[in-house]
Each structure stands twice: as C-alpha cells, then as structure tokens.
Amino acid sequence: MKKILQLENLSIGYTQRKQHKIVAKDITVDLFGGELVCLLGPNGAGKSTLMRTISGAQKPLGGQVLLEGKVIHDLPARHLAKKLSLVLTERVQGGLLTAYEIVALGRYPHTTWTGKLTDKDHDIIQWSIEMAGANELAGRMLAELSDGERQKIMVARALAQEPEVMILDEVTAFLDLPRRVEIMQLLRKLAHQTGKAILLSTHDMDLALRSADRLWLLPKGGDLQVGAPEDLVLNGAFEHAFASEGVAFNRQSGAFQMYQSYQRTVQLSGKGEGMLWTKRALERDGITVSESANTIIEVQNDPDRWVLRNGNTSQQFETIYDLMSGIRREEVTL
Amino acid sequence: MDSTITTYTPRATTKVKPKSQVRLYVFPIIALLFILFFLLELGIGSVHIPISGVVASLLGLGQAEDTWIKIINELRMPRTIAAAVGGAALGTAGLQLQTLFRNPLAGPWALGLTAGAQLGVALVVTAAAVVGSSFLENLAFFSNLSIVAGAMLGCVLVLLLIVAVARRVSTITLLIFGLMLGYLAQGLISVILHFTNQSQAKIFAGWNDGSFSGVYWEHFPILIPLAAIGLISGMLMAKPLNALLLGERYAHSLGISVKRTRIVTLTSAVLLAAPVTAYCGPILFLGLIVPHLARGLFNTSDHRVLIPGVMLLGGVIALAADLFVHLPWERHFLHLNAVNALIGAPVVMWVILRNRRMRGFEL
Structure with a gap:
C-alpha cells in the first residue's frame, strides 16, 4: 500500500500567552492510500486540533506531518491544494452557483488565474460527480439542495481537486441516519476504487465501527490507538477511550449502554428476536437475566405475548411496553 | 500497486455537463440600456437636445448647434461620465464588500466607508480653512488631491474598524455598526464645520447632498486612473472571490491566499469608493443594491x-x-439620494424579507 501521510512524533495543541498547551503528543502513524480511516474520540480529546494540524491549517507543537515525504507545513498553499483536499462540517453558502460549478471550484489549484476550465478539467469534474453519485444534482442550484446533497457535492468537489488524501472533518454531523450511512458508503467506495487516502473524523461511533478500514482512536490524554475497529474493541482500547461514569461499552453488542446496577434478576425463556429485544428492555430498567432467578418471563410467538410466572401466579402481557410498565408500577413482583 | 494509483485517469462514463444557468444574454441588453441612458443624460435637462442632436454634437456633424456642443461638452458630459464611472465603482465596491464580509447588506455606504470618506474630506477642508489657505475660496477646491487623500484616509480607517469588528459580530450587527458610524461621522462633520466660515460651510453642505453635477473635466485625471486601478484589480480577484464563496477555510484549502485576497480586494474597494465620494459626495444605496440586481439578472x-x-x-x-x-421638473428639484432611496430601500427590504437563502447568504 502506498504511504501517503506520515505523522512523526507529532505533538498537537495550541499556544496561549506564549505557553504551549499540548493536547496530544508522540503521535506516530501512517495513512495509506485506498483506506478509509475514521478518527474517533471523546469531545475535548483534540480531534479537531489533530485534523487542523494534519490538513496544514495549524502548526504542530512538535514533530512533523509528511505528505509523500515532504513536510506539509512547508508546502506552498497551492502545491498542498493539489495533494490534499478538505470537506468541513459547515453549511456552505455557495450563492447562485450550480452544483456543477461548485464541484468545478475544486479545479482551482490546477487552473490559471482566470479560472478557465479545459476539456480535461471538465472530464475530471464529471468523473467526480459520477463517483459521488451526484449526476442528478449537477444542474441544480446549491441553495436548493438538502444538507445531505450538499455534502455529497462537497465530497465531489474535494475529489475534483485530484488529491492524494481527502480530509473530512465531522461532515456527517448535521445529517440524518440514512444520509450518514450513504456518505460513509460513498467514502468507502471512493477510498477503495480510487486509491486515495481518506481520513474522516466523526462522533458517530456506530457508523465508524461499521465502515472504517482502520480506526484512529484518540482518548483524552492523547495516546492515539490505531487498528481495525474490531482490534480496538477486543483489546479494550475502545472501552478505555470512552470510559466515563454511567456509560459502558458492551463488547458483545458493539454499542454503548448505560451502566445499571443490576439488582433484580429474571429468567427468560423463548427464542429469536423477541427474546433479544425483551432482554434489552429489561436491561434498560436494571433487570438482568439469570438462570437462578425465581421469576420467569416466557416470550411466546404466534400470538406474540409475554407470560410472567412467579411461583403459582402468572400474568400475561400483549406488548413489551405493557410488561415493562407492569414491572415499573410494581403490579408484579420479581 | 503504486503505479496503478498514480496513473489513475478519471474518465466519466456518463457525460453530465448541465447547461449553465448563467444568463449571459443580459450583457448586450444592459449595454444597450447603458448607451441609451448615456445619450439621454446628454440630451435631457433645462435645455432639451434631441438624441439626433446629441449624436451629431458628439460626432461633430454639421447639424449640431453650437450651444448644444457647448452645453454637452462643458456641463453634461462630465456629469454623465461621473455618473457612469461612479455607478460602476460603487457597484463593484459593494460586490467586493458583500463577498468578503459574507454579508448581503454590505456596501460602501452601509458599512460606513462613505461616511469615513466624508469625514476625511471635512477634516481636510476645515484644516485648510483654519490655516487660512486660499484654495478653498474657489469651487475648484474639490480637484485638489488632498481632498481625495483625506477621503481615502477616512475610508481606510473605517475599514480597519469594520474588519476588526466583523469577526466578532453577526451580519445585522455589523450593518447597524456601520450605519452608526455614518451618523457619528455626520455629527463630527457638523461640529467640524463650525470652524469654517459660512460660505465654505455652504459649499460643503451642497457636496454633502451627493450629486454627480459637481464633477468637472479637471477632476478626471485623478478620478479616472484611481477608479481604473480599482476596477482592474477587482477583475483580477474574480477567481479568489469565487473560492471565498465557500468560506475562508475552503478557500485556503483550494490554495488561495485568503490574506492577500482580503488586502487586494479591500484596497480595491477603497480606491473605488473614496475618490467617487470625494468628488460626488455620499451616494447612498447604489453600492448595496447593484450587486443584488446583478445576481438576480445574471x-x-x-x-x-x-x-x-x-x-x-x-x-x-x-x-x-x-x-x-x-x-x-416644473416645481421641484430632486436630490440624487432621494431617487437612490426610492430604488434602493425597496430592494433592501426585498433582500431582507424574501432573500434569506436564495441568494446564498444567510442573514
């Protein structure tokens, strides 16, 4: 794989009253072409500082970022623009420009001072729009597009810059779930098909776990952990990074859940999805499933119902909601 | 594998190149209107000259009357050129300020640049009066380079203030700030004028109303080159200004030097707004509304x-x-700024009420 970006002993942070405030240090990691890498981390760990430093917008406090072997912060802006492109969170106010014209702005590092586009430029613009799956948006005014459509166009614009590496900072933040999934799939496809390195910072743990080829996990304190999402789940780095009171990472479900002091237990019988979701509902109320419990909840199919047995008494519920509210109102004893 | 990546050539399989939505055919229409209004300006006034007479006078044809040629050459031509150049300059400055500050209501007048220029001129005039310089005594005092220098200095000072404030406040706040600067300048001008004598104050009051009529041939050697430099440097910045539509971070990521773009564009705006204000007085609304009309038309x-x-x-x-x-007009004498307000205020209202997102700005 082609090594595109190298972070060498990088220290990031900011300078306040001539004092260096280091957010994270000793970051050494490579970014390869053809991979979608997600940068994850809790708020305040320095994700945006790291993104700004890598994209050349901010100087590192120590160490260096190399782009194809050259120090990124020494490159002239125009030269850097031919190698590295950005997509940001902010909603772009492109004015009265069509999506096509916005994507064409991506050719700016390659055009002369008049910004005139050659046939080759047009070909690259059209290819970028096609790769982003935005053919039907091309002729529309940017102002008419939805947030998700805009971000697709901004991705196409970043692609039209013909960079080696694309850096995307929280680009899915304002999008709804289907749009987020769509953008992540698009980025995966772009990384794999074009061989570009794509680095995306996100808050969306679930989506990052599912889509990233590699995760950069930045916990508070700045000790960057790198690996396939699954590696980081298995070695506990994930739990560690997000360790905070009241929230726990469940390695089995791959999701976070609220800590509960499980005081009550039930036995659960049944099968399939019904049982799985009943278990979830019980756990939300701090009830854990145990073989030794006195109370038994039977999950029955066809018709769906929930039967709760305790000694000689038994009660039936039509829905999980009825069951849980019964338990909450203490109409049944566990 | 490296080679397959570096030699990757994009090739779109479906050629989607949407038809441009830019209405370029508006250019010849506006150009025709420009010629028409230019000729009408030369013809209409207290002495009516038919358009054929105007054309004949301009081309030096036989049927032109001597009085026509005299009126056109000495009175109406300078005024007409001043209006054409002034309108072009203020419109361009307005567009530059709107893009740079990402503010649809920006303009030389709205941001207080005009007021700064006025104050600069007032200071120069008063200073000259206090030291007893005699050049003020004749009307030609406006041709003096010091007036333009004073206007530019005032303009630059206001601009520095606006730049410092702009990052911290919202669009509307910046606008109110600019308008307040205008009132402040007017107040200061009134105070300053106490130090001049009555005849000078009267000349100044006339200038302060805003009009293209006070411009004469002898002003053009200063006005035209400055405006030309402003217009040409404005043209050269078209590409970086387009990149700035995406915001500063995106512009930077496209290899544009945001700092240089700001400096060149703001300098250009000062070169356009200050000399026009120095010679024509404050012209309201034009710089604000012309860019909006242009966006709508094109x-x-x-x-x-x-x-x-x-x-x-x-x-x-x-x-x-x-x-x-x-x-x-039989009875009334209209002020230029009254007419500007009649065209301008409704446009501004329309921008505020209907235009929040469609023109790509958010208020």
Whole structure:
C-alpha cells in the first residue's frame, strides 16, 4: 500500500500567552492510500486540533506531518491544494452557483488565474460527480439542495481537486441516519476504487465501527490507538477511550449502554428476536437475566405475548411496553 | 500497486455537463440600456437636445448647434461620465464588500466607508480653512488631491474598524455598526464645520447632498486612473472571490491566499469608493443594491460574470437615477439620494424579507 501521510512524533495543541498547551503528543502513524480511516474520540480529546494540524491549517507543537515525504507545513498553499483536499462540517453558502460549478471550484489549484476550465478539467469534474453519485444534482442550484446533497457535492468537489488524501472533518454531523450511512458508503467506495487516502473524523461511533478500514482512536490524554475497529474493541482500547461514569461499552453488542446496577434478576425463556429485544428492555430498567432467578418471563410467538410466572401466579402481557410498565408500577413482583 | 494509483485517469462514463444557468444574454441588453441612458443624460435637462442632436454634437456633424456642443461638452458630459464611472465603482465596491464580509447588506455606504470618506474630506477642508489657505475660496477646491487623500484616509480607517469588528459580530450587527458610524461621522462633520466660515460651510453642505453635477473635466485625471486601478484589480480577484464563496477555510484549502485576497480586494474597494465620494459626495444605496440586481439578472454568483456585470449595471442605474433627477421638473428639484432611496430601500427590504437563502447568504 502506498504511504501517503506520515505523522512523526507529532505533538498537537495550541499556544496561549506564549505557553504551549499540548493536547496530544508522540503521535506516530501512517495513512495509506485506498483506506478509509475514521478518527474517533471523546469531545475535548483534540480531534479537531489533530485534523487542523494534519490538513496544514495549524502548526504542530512538535514533530512533523509528511505528505509523500515532504513536510506539509512547508508546502506552498497551492502545491498542498493539489495533494490534499478538505470537506468541513459547515453549511456552505455557495450563492447562485450550480452544483456543477461548485464541484468545478475544486479545479482551482490546477487552473490559471482566470479560472478557465479545459476539456480535461471538465472530464475530471464529471468523473467526480459520477463517483459521488451526484449526476442528478449537477444542474441544480446549491441553495436548493438538502444538507445531505450538499455534502455529497462537497465530497465531489474535494475529489475534483485530484488529491492524494481527502480530509473530512465531522461532515456527517448535521445529517440524518440514512444520509450518514450513504456518505460513509460513498467514502468507502471512493477510498477503495480510487486509491486515495481518506481520513474522516466523526462522533458517530456506530457508523465508524461499521465502515472504517482502520480506526484512529484518540482518548483524552492523547495516546492515539490505531487498528481495525474490531482490534480496538477486543483489546479494550475502545472501552478505555470512552470510559466515563454511567456509560459502558458492551463488547458483545458493539454499542454503548448505560451502566445499571443490576439488582433484580429474571429468567427468560423463548427464542429469536423477541427474546433479544425483551432482554434489552429489561436491561434498560436494571433487570438482568439469570438462570437462578425465581421469576420467569416466557416470550411466546404466534400470538406474540409475554407470560410472567412467579411461583403459582402468572400474568400475561400483549406488548413489551405493557410488561415493562407492569414491572415499573410494581403490579408484579420479581 | 503504486503505479496503478498514480496513473489513475478519471474518465466519466456518463457525460453530465448541465447547461449553465448563467444568463449571459443580459450583457448586450444592459449595454444597450447603458448607451441609451448615456445619450439621454446628454440630451435631457433645462435645455432639451434631441438624441439626433446629441449624436451629431458628439460626432461633430454639421447639424449640431453650437450651444448644444457647448452645453454637452462643458456641463453634461462630465456629469454623465461621473455618473457612469461612479455607478460602476460603487457597484463593484459593494460586490467586493458583500463577498468578503459574507454579508448581503454590505456596501460602501452601509458599512460606513462613505461616511469615513466624508469625514476625511471635512477634516481636510476645515484644516485648510483654519490655516487660512486660499484654495478653498474657489469651487475648484474639490480637484485638489488632498481632498481625495483625506477621503481615502477616512475610508481606510473605517475599514480597519469594520474588519476588526466583523469577526466578532453577526451580519445585522455589523450593518447597524456601520450605519452608526455614518451618523457619528455626520455629527463630527457638523461640529467640524463650525470652524469654517459660512460660505465654505455652504459649499460643503451642497457636496454633502451627493450629486454627480459637481464633477468637472479637471477632476478626471485623478478620478479616472484611481477608479481604473480599482476596477482592474477587482477583475483580477474574480477567481479568489469565487473560492471565498465557500468560506475562508475552503478557500485556503483550494490554495488561495485568503490574506492577500482580503488586502487586494479591500484596497480595491477603497480606491473605488473614496475618490467617487470625494468628488460626488455620499451616494447612498447604489453600492448595496447593484450587486443584488446583478445576481438576480445574471442568475449567478460567479464573480467572473458578476464583476463586469456590476460595472455595467452600476453605470446604468447611476445614469438612470441622475437622469431622473434632471428631468425637466416644473416645481421641484430632486436630490440624487432621494431617487437612490426610492430604488434602493425597496430592494433592501426585498433582500431582507424574501432573500434569506436564495441568494446564498444567510442573514
């Protein structure tokens, strides 16, 4: 794989009253072409500082970022623009420009001072729009597009810059779930098909776990952990990074859940999805499933119902909601 | 594997190149209007000259009357050129300020640049009066370079203030700040004028009303080159201004030097707004509304179209407004700024009420 970006002993942070405030240090990691890498981390760990430093917008406090072997912060802006492109969170106010014209702005590092586009430029613009799956948006005014459509166009614009590496900072933040999934799939496809390195910072743990080829996990304190999402789940780095009171990472479900002091237990019988979701509902109320419990909840199919047995008494519920509210109102004893 | 990546050549399988939505055919229409208003400006006034007479006078043909040639050459031509250049200059400055501050209501007048220039001129005039210089005694004092220098200095000072404030406040707040600067300048001007004598104060009051009529041939050697430098440097910045439509971080990521773009564009705006204000007095609304009309007519925010567009359209609107002032009214004498307000205020209201997102700005 082609090594595109190298972070060498990088220290990031900011300078306040001539004092260096280091957010994270000793970051050494490579970014390869053809991979979608997600940068994850809790708020305040320095994700945006790291993104700004890598994209050349901010100087590192120590160490260096190399782009194809050259120090990124020494490159002239125009030269850097031919190698590295950005997509940001902010909603772009492109004015009265069509999506096509916005994507064409991506050719700016390659055009002369008049910004005139050659046939080759047009070909690259059209290819970028096609790769982003935005053919039907091309002729529309940017102002008419939805947030998700805009971000697709901004991705196409970043692609039209013909960079080696694309850096995307929280680009899915304002999008709804289907749009987020769509953008992540698009980025995966772009990384794999074009061989570009794509680095995306996100808050969306679930989506990052599912889509990233590699995760950069930045916990508070700045000790960057790198690996396939699954590696980081298995070695506990994930739990560690997000360790905070009241929230726990469940390695089995791959999701976070609220800590509960499980005081009550039930036995659960049944099968399939019904049982799985009943278990979830019980756990939300701090009830854990145990073989030794006195109370038994039977999950029955066809018709769906929930039967709760305790000694000689038994009660039936039509829905999980009825069951849980019964338990909450203490109409049944566990 | 490396080689397959570096030699990757994009090739779109479906050629989707949507038809441009820019209405370039508006250019010849505006150009025709420009010529029409230009000729009408030369013809209409207390002495009516038919258009054929205007053309004959301009071309030096036989049927032109001597009085016509004299009126056109000495009175109406300077005024007409001043209106055309002033409109082009203010429209361009307005567009530059709107893009740079990402503010749809920006303009030389709205941001207080005009007021700064006025104050600069007032200071120069008063200083000269206090030291007893005699050049003020004749009307030609406006041709003096020091007036333009004073206007530019005032303009630059206000601009520095606006730049410092702009990052911290919202669009509307910046606008109110600019308008307040205008009132502040007017207040200071009134105070300053106490130090001049009555005749000077009267000359100044006339200038302070804003008019293209006070411009004469001897002003052009200063006005035209400055405006030309401003207009040409404005044209050269079309590409970086387009990148700035995406915001500063995106512009930077496209290899544009945001700092240089700001400095060149703001300098250009000062070169355009200050000399026009120095010679014509404060011209309200034009710089604010012309860019909006141009965006609407050409249906684009592309500065490569808009910059020549606002130049031409600015000229047309200024000529039309001045023409309206000089129609042979029987009773009233109209002020140029009254006409500007009649055109301008509704446009601003429309921008505020209906235009929040469609023109690509958010208020």
